[in-house]
Amino acid sequence: MTGDLRERIRRAAVELEDPGLPPPAPRPVYTDPLTRLGERLVTNGGEWHRPPDQAAARAWLDEFAAGFASMTVSKNVPASLRPALATAPPEQAELGIGLARLAVAESGTLILDSREGRKSQLLPPTHLIWIEAANIVADLPAALERLAPDLPAALGFHSGPSRSADLGGITVLGVHGPGRVIVVLIAPLEPL
């Protein structure tokens, strides 16, 4: 900051009444974040699956992937959660697959880390996101507390398909980011 600007701001700020940092705002108590995450995500236009076990998840994946010709997969997704599809660059792939770092039940939000690669999160028209139950938190303040000690270049919070109401007030999906977002709950993974 130039000394001039700093001085000007300091002199102005000191004249203002300082109420001090506020204590945290009240947070509603959520009992079943897992169920809420699914409900909120669906409200936002996303899809939600909760297979009973790893084998069921795998069976679901194989059937789901049959509808696509190509994919781009984040490096954080283990082999057991990758379908047998041809890979393509994110600019061309029909399906992007990633692993969420956290999810926020209250708003139906999946938190994606740029270290897994950002293009696969954004460029394909369909995005499949795996989430572990242990990584679901109740609300955004809880998520930020967990994220703060380890911030990548970019965190992306995705709460459903890309949407816009700029065309005559009518909602359209998939205007820039994925128009279809599928979130699937999985059992705890082995550390990579």
Add this chain to the structure above:
Amino acid sequence: MNIEPIDYRTAAARLLAERPDIREAITRATLAKEDRRREGYADIDSEAWRDWASRLRRHVLANLDYYLEQAGRALEANGIRVHWAEDAQATCATVLSLCHERGVRRVVKGKSMLSEEIELNPALEAAGIEVTETDLGEYLIQLAGERPSHIIGPAYHKPLSESQALFAERLGTPAGAEPSALAAAARKHLRQRFLAADMMITGANAIAADTGTIALVENEGNIRIGTTTARIHVACVGIEKLVPRLTDLGTLLPLLSRAATGQRLGNYVSLISGPRGAEPEGPDEVHVIFVDNGRSRLLADPPAASTLACIRCGACLNACPVFRQTGGHPYQWAYSGPIGAVLAPGLLGLERGWTLAQASTLCGACDAACPVRIPLSGLLRLWRERAAQAGLEAPGEAPAIRAYARLARRPHRFHMATRLLGRFAPWFGPLVPPLSRWLRGRTLPLRNRNR
């Protein structure tokens, strides 16, 4: 500095006379968003959240020098280059010199009102740089050669038929194409621009001073994509847009989203804490330009300084019965509605901005909507008093605008309106025919106020 007062009255009259379809589109969009906001506030303890946010933002303003220094250091420690710009010209010059030094020819942009305020696009285009707005509404406006009519929904004033005609002409979509087909055409066209872009320019919803993190909220994903594909990201940020801690965003962003659109959280949030570094994708460089452009002067005006607590949610625009008649165009600068009317004299100077503070009924709907509890109607009164003290009230001018404003609040009171029109006819001039048409109109902006 331009000190010619903004002629709100003539512009509003002309718009009402010539474009009843714009009034209809704006009224519909803002009433819908106002309903969404009420729903959004209803499922939290909104009074307590607003108290919290109001206090947080005022604490920041009272310690702005401290938090700016802290943010500057934290951003730099993250590898983000920090610049300081005194005014619009210096901001544009900083962006232009980055472009020249780094061979930037193609720029994509995320929606930013600060960019409108400093008129960045014309500055870039004059230097031969290709600029593409990528927010769908902002892209529409750019194609049409217009200005945003609302700080959140730049194209709220555009009837679908106009967007269809514009896309047919510019992107070759069939006449009368469905919105989903228009969106698909825009996606395809803009995707090419993203992939070819050298630089992405955004604003910021907030910067967390403790971690040096830029927060951006959007619904379409254009900001996420642009800050992924371009090799340089430049965020132009007003000096007031800080929060002390990253964790403050945990309450502020949901409150902002609810106030703006009723969403629990904007569909996409980006928290950017550096260039890509060793990561596989993302920009090689991230720059933050902190822009003053009159803000430090407003900060030094204690009765008006709380204006700077604004988080640009647009809720006061949606709540305002005067704004709902015309949208933002008659305000003739980046910010409109109640916040635009109190920012105008604060940032542009009393001589130029005072007329906008007249365009209000002082009904207090904006005060009730504002997530950070800015006393908007009190500030409108303050600027009116200052204008009067400075002898700026042209005879008849301000009463005429205020009469118009009162009509906007109760268009159904036909008898009162005709009486008022009779009384103020000499000053209304061109306002009379549109007002009488409006009073007979099909879509009176009536609603149940007790909801």
